[in-house]
Amino acid sequence: MNSLVSALPGRRRAGLILALGLLLAAPWVAGPYLLSVLVLALYYAYVGQAWNVMMGFAGQLSLGHALYVGLGAYVSATLYLHAGLGPWAGVPIAAAVSAAAGAVIGFLAFRFGIGGVYFALLTIAFAEFTRIGFEHVDWLGGAGGLFLPVVERGHLDIVDLRGGPRLFYYVLLALTVAALWLCHRLRTSRIGYYWLAIREDPEAAQALGIDLFRYRVLAAAISAAMASVAGSVAAFYYNSLTPADSFGSAKSIEIILGPLVGGLGTLIGPILGAFVLTGLGEALRALLDVTGHQVPGATQLFYGLVLLLVIKYLPGGIWPGLARHLGLGNRVG
Amino acid sequence: MALLEVAGLTKSFRGLKAVAGASFTVEAGAIVGLIGPNGAGKTTCFNLIAGAIRPDAGTVTLDGRPITGFSADRACRAGIGRTFQVVKPFVQLSVLDNVTVGALRATRDVATAQRAARQVLELLHLDHKAGQLAGTLTLPERKRLEVARALATGPKLLLLDEVMAGLRPTEIDEMVAVFRTLNRETGLTILLVEHVMRAVMALAGKIIVLHHGRIIAEGGPDQVVRDPAVLECYLGGAPA
Amino acid sequence: MSWDVYANVVIGGILTGLVYGLMALGLSVIFGVVRVVNFAHGEMMMVAMYLAVLGCGTWGVDPLWLMLPLAALMFVLGYALQSLLVHPFMTRPDHAQFMLLVAVGMILTNGALILFGPDARGVQVDYALDSFEFGPLLIDKVRLYAALAALAVAAALFGFFRLSATGKAIRACADNYRGALVVGLDVRRLFALTFGCGTACVGAAGAMLVLLGDVTPSLGPAYTLLAFVIVIVGGLGSMAGALVAGVLIGVSEALAGLILVPSMKSMVSFGLLILVLLFRPQGLLGRSA
Numbered sequence: 049m050n051s052l053v054s055a056l057p058g059r060r061r062a063g064l065i066l067a068l069g070l071l072l073a074a075p076w077v078a079g080p081y082l083l084s085v086l087v088l089a090l091y092y093a094y095v096g097q098a099w100n101v102m103m104g105f106a107g108q109l110s111l112g113h114a115l116y117v118g119l120g121a122y123v124s125a126t127l128y129l130h131a132g133l134g135p136w137a138g139v140p141i142a143a144a145v146s147a148a149a150g151a152v153i154g155f156l157a158f159r160f161g162i163g164g165v166y167f168a169l170l171t172i173a174f175a176e177f178t179r180i181g182f183e184h185v186d187w188l189g190g191a192g193g194l195f196l197p198v199v200e201r202g203h204l205d206i207v208d209l210r211g212g213p214r215l216f217y218y219v220l221l222a223l224t225v226a227a228l229w230l231c232h233r234l235r236t237s238r239i240g241y242y243w244l245a246i247r248e249d250p251e252a253a254q255a256l257g258i259d260l261f262r263y264r265v266l267a268a269a270i271s272a273a274m275a276s277v278a279g280s281v282a283a284f285y286y287n288s289l290t291p292a293d294s295f296g297s298a299k300s301i302e303i304i305l306g307p308l309v310g311g312l313g314t315l316i317g318p319i320l321g322a323f324v325l326t327g328l329g330e331a332l333r334a335l336l337d338v339t340g341h342q343v344p345g346a347t348q349l350f351y352g353l354v355l356l357l358v359i360k361y362l363p364g365g366i367w368p369g370l371a372r373h374l375g376l377g378n379r380v381g
Numbered sequence: 382m383a384l385l386e387v388a389g390l391t392k393s394f395r396g397l398k399a400v401a402g403a404s405f406t407v408e409a410g411a412i413v414g415l416i417g418p419n420g421a422g423k424t425t426c427f428n429l430i431a432g433a434i435r436p437d438a439g440t441v442t443l444d445g446r447p448i449t450g451f452s453a454d455r456a457c458r459a460g461i462g463r464t465f466q467v468v469k470p471f472v473q474l475s476v477l478d479n480v481t482v483g484a485l486r487a488t489r490d491v492a493t494a495q496r497a498a499r500q501v502l503e504l505l506h507l508d509h510k511a512g513q514l515a516g517t518l519t520l521p522e523r524k525r526l527e528v529a530r531a532l533a534t535g536p537k538l539l540l541l542d543e544v545m546a547g548l549r550p551t552e553i554d555e556m557v558a559v560f561r562t563l564n565r566e567t568g569l570t571i572l573l574v575e576h577v578m579r580a581v582m583a584l585a586g587k588i589i590v591l592h593h594g595r596i597i598a599e600g601g602p603d604q605v606v607r608d609p610a611v612l613e614c615y616l617g618g619a620p621a
Numbered sequence: 622m623s624w625d626v627y628a629n630v631v632i633g634g635i636l637t638g639l640v641y642g643l644m645a646l647g648l649s650v651i652f653g654v655v656r657v658v659n660f661a662h663g664e665m666m667m668v669a670m671y672l673a674v675l676g677c678g679t680w681g682v683d684p685l686w687l688m689l690p691l692a693a694l695m696f697v698l699g700y701a702l703q704s705l706l707v708h709p710f711m712t713r714p715d716h717a718q719f720m721l722l723v724a725v726g727m728i729l730t731n732g733a734l735i736l737f738g739p740d741a742r743g744v745q746v747d748y749a750l751d752s753f754e755f756g757p758l759l760i761d762k763v764r765l766y767a768a769l770a771a772l773a774v775a776a777a778l779f780g781f782f783r784l785s786a787t788g789k790a791i792r793a794c795a796d797n798y799r800g801a802l803v804v805g806l807d808v809r810r811l812f813a814l815t816f817g818c819g820t821a822c823v824g825a826a827g828a829m830l831v832l833l834g835d836v837t838p839s840l841g842p843a844y845t846l847l848a849f850v851i852v853i854v855g856g857l858g859s860m861a862g863a864l865v866a867g868v869l870i871g872v873s874e875a876l877a878g879l880i881l882v883p884s885m886k887s888m889v890s891f892g893l894l895i896l897v898l899l900f901r902p903q904g905l906l907g908r909s910a
């Protein structure tokens with residue numbers, strides 16, 4: 049029994065290294081289609097991890113997280129287009145802008161004691177407000193959006209983040225790993241303990257000396273900054289962005305599916321959820337394609353069903369049970 | 382000088398005066414019992430002292446420092462640890478993590494906090510449950526977890542709200558022994574709300590009796606239980 | 622612009638706002654009693670609108686005639702949804718309830734997309750462009766009829782909650798859930814009835830709204846938000862508040878469409894929602910907590 053317990057961390061590490069090795073090698077075996085799916089999965093894994101900080105750790109339900117992703121996309125793209133500032137400088141600035149937005153919304157909400165459904169609605173309202181606002185700013189391309197100059201095939205420019213899917217695959221992989229590491233550090237630090245306490249019971253947390261306001265705002269800012277980077281990278285990957293796609297409520301929902309399905313508040317859950325959902329969704333699409341059906345909405349319908357089933361029958365998500373199954377302990381974070 | 386001084390504390394809920402001008406002191410190093418029939422205002426008193434709610438009037442002073450109207454977290458940082466009558470465990474966290482949150486008051490370092498938390502758990506005979514989720518604990522265990530968490534914050538004054546309710550007599554005696562040891566060895570000051578008279582009589586050097594938000598008697602245990610006003614309120618109201 | 626332009630826009634806003642108010646009333650009733658926040662409200666509205674369009678297409682009748690059948694149908698759907706799916710979630714954390722209904726919303730939206738395609742559908746009635754003239758004032762016939770119908774349905778609902786024994790039992794449940802259990806009320810059935818009443822409002826409102834605009838599958842979230850805006854501005858759980866706030870929102874959106882650009886009009890609602898949430902979360906008309 050004792051030897052099994054002491055073997056746990058090693059097993060977990062081996063699993064992580066194996067997964068990372070597979071992910072590092074993937075672009076060299078995957079075809080263009082599979083690569084694009086993997087890019088998508090990594091994108092959702094990363095952005096889900098960002099949302100998880102706020103909801104899974106600190107227990108603040110944001111249903112408007114597209115706001116921070118969209119701000120990241122718009123700020124870095126605008127800096128690139130209008131100021132000639134490359135992403136290495138633009139992304140941190142965009143992240144700072146999103147963090148500030150998250151902090152301001154958090155400040156307003158938590159100062160006024162807004163929680164639960166009211167907070168969720170407030171976040172949606174801010175995202176929608178911004179969406180419509182951006183649709184009316186010509187300098188930002190209005191409703192039609194912004195376009196970045198498309199690069200020719202084979203071109204690779206790491207400084208300006210111009211290149212093919214493989215570049216973005218590795219960028220997103222690096223981000224996902226970095227986010228996993230950061231979340232692990234946060235989760236096992238005082239901040240993480242405080243967030244979880246606040247999530248579990250704010251009143252009890254406060255009685256233990258935790259400044260609820262400060263730690264909630266902190267969660268909002270960190271989560272927003274992380275989400276922002278995803279938006280920036282996506283902007284440079286797709287080379288186009290519109291207010292509807294960037295800030296829309298559908299986007300906000302897409303962000304949260306991975307963590308909810310994978311396991312809210314866990315570290316691996318958002319990644320697992322993103323890969324499972326993206327994988328299944330694409331498989332469904334491919335299956336329909338093969339049988340000659342073009343069914344727009346089919347994957348989203350499927351996501352809705354999966355979300356419903358997971359929430360009903362697996363409230364903790366897939367990961368906690370799976371982790372137990374794999375002998376990774378039942379409190380794998 | 383008294384560690385805690387409460388003067389003229391008043392709080393109404395929709396016209397009902399839950400606490401009506403209560404004044405009392407708790408000497409440093411003392412164990413004081415706060416008793417009274419159901420609805421007397423004991424929990425409200427605690428909430429006012431610990432900053433969970435703001436008083437309408439009156440002052441609270443801890444160690445010579447005014448803490449009236451402090452938020453709960455500031456009150457905790459000022460040195461007040463409190464338990465909740467209706468327990469509030471962090472159910473999805475392990476017992477150890479629950480207490481570690483409290484221990485992080487004194488240190489930023491998680492490993493140090495965990496060591497401190499383990500010691501507190503040992504003290505309250507919860508160490509064998511350290512790895513379990515708090516949600517799996519029984520009610521008496523949850524009560525002890527409340528105490529452990531509050532204790533871990535390293536308070537000057539510990540407010541205990543009916544932590545013995547639902548415990549078996551042997552468990553009560555164990556708890557009494559724990560508090561007595563703590564008080565003797567660390568000089569911890571305790572203000573204790575309790576219906577279990579066996580515990581109050583064993584622990585408290587002074588007892589304050591609250592009735593309809595007012596203090597109707599105060600003094601040594603033997604003196605208070607013979608006080609006619611106290612007998613009257615307990616017999617007149619529903620005895621607990 | 623002269624005053625009669627504004628007056629006409631305001632009147633149009635009031636009439637549209639009453640229909641919005643009826644839809645929001647459904648959300649308010651569900652929240653006020655069942656304490657469930659229906660994040661799929663707008664999606665249900667979208668479904669009701671599609672059913673209205675289909676019904677009109679099939680039988681060639683005025684959508685207003687479909688109001689009651691649609692309300693009945695949506696009642697059944699709401700009843701089933703609450704008792705089968707939502708009720709087991711009553712003891713779960715709030716966010717689990719929200720997500721459940723978000724999932725329902727996704728299923729409805731994309732189900733409609735698969736069944737009906739992305740294109741807008743609508744109904745044409747022969748009086749679509751007619752209006753009543755009162756001096757300089759022009760009142761659209763469709764809007765007036767829809768608004769009157771909305772008022773009638775709202776009045777029926779008020780009557781049900783005030784006068785009928787079931788309605789009173791439901792209100793007892795809302796005021797004191799434990800007490801209701803203790804006196805042996807069948808809470809599960811009453812909650813399902815209430816949820817059904819809420820979705821019936823949506824059904825009726827859907828039949829009216831197809832007169833005022835087209836329907837697309839992606840309409841849901843916007844209407845969900847609109848309903849929330851109205852209900853929160855009016856005070857969550859207050860029935861009269863929902864109608865009054867519906868009118869308020871209807872008018873302010875109409876005026877915003879006139880003064881700003883029409884596409885910016887929902888910014889006014891969202892701005893109002895933000896301000897109300899921050900400064901008066903109990904709603905403009907609600908009692909302070």
Ligand SMILES: Nc1ncnc2c1ncn2[C@@H]1O[C@H](COP(=O)(O)OP(=O)(O)OP(=O)(O)O)[C@@H](O)[C@H]1O
Binds near residue numbers: 418
């Ligand atoms: N938040 C509140 N809102 C309204 N009334 C309250 C509130 N908290 C307490 N009260 C009322 O104040 C009075 C005192 O309550 P309190 O909980 O302080 O009594 P208590 O002495 O702790 O009783 P018990 O022994 O039952 O725990 C009671 O009448 C109670 O109903």
Ligand SMILES: [Mg+2]
Binds near residue numbers: 423424425466
């Ligand atoms: Mg009490």
